[in-house]
Amino acid sequence: MDALYRENILDHYRYPRNKGHLDHPDIVYHDHNPFCGDEITLELKIRDGRVVEAAFDGRGCAISQASASMMTEEIIGKTLEELRGWTKEDILDLLGIEIGPVRLKCALLPLKALKAGVWGIEEWPHEE
Numbered sequence: 001m002d003a004l005y006r007e008n009i010l011d012h013y014r015y016p017r018n019k020g021h022l023d024h025p026d027i028v029y030h031d032h033n034p035f036c037g038d039e040i041t042l043e044l045k046i047r048d049g050r051v052v053e054a055a056f057d058g059r060g061c062a063i064s065q066a067s068a069s070m071m072t073e074e075i076i077g078k079t080l081e082e083l084r085g086w087t088k089e090d091i092l093d094l095l096g097i098e099i100g101p102v103r104l105k106c107a108l109l110p111l112k113a114l115k116a117g118v119w120g121i122e123e124w125p126h127e128e
């Protein structure tokens with residue numbers, strides 16, 4: 001079973017989903033892993049309190065990039081309220097493999113950016 005999850009992680013790393021930038025995102029949050037310097041920028045478009053588009057950019061190891069790719073797929077359609085309730089278990093469930101303490105920061109970097117983004121801004125400009 002682990003092999004399937006590993007293959008999925010590699011697939012997301014090689015062919016990241018939602019990588020790039022959005023036109024006029026409502027939420028943009030940049031973060032980095034202080035241990036290695038790897039970075040992520042997360043962009044979200046919000047309508048009626050719900051994520052309608054998500055994208056990420058950055059550079060990092062397979063785990064951090066796969067985690068970002070999977071997370072952006074998963075959060076589209078979710079409400080900000082739901083996302084504010086997300087925990088590290090939600091991300092680890094997506095990855096599906098045992099993550100050791102050293103790689104935990106890699107796996108959770110996208111979640112850190114998400115949490116800071118969805119908690120940080122209460123009102124969004126809605127210019128089409």
Ligand code: FES
Binds near residue numbers: 033064
């Ligand atoms: Fe930098 Fe994983 S080694 S985020």
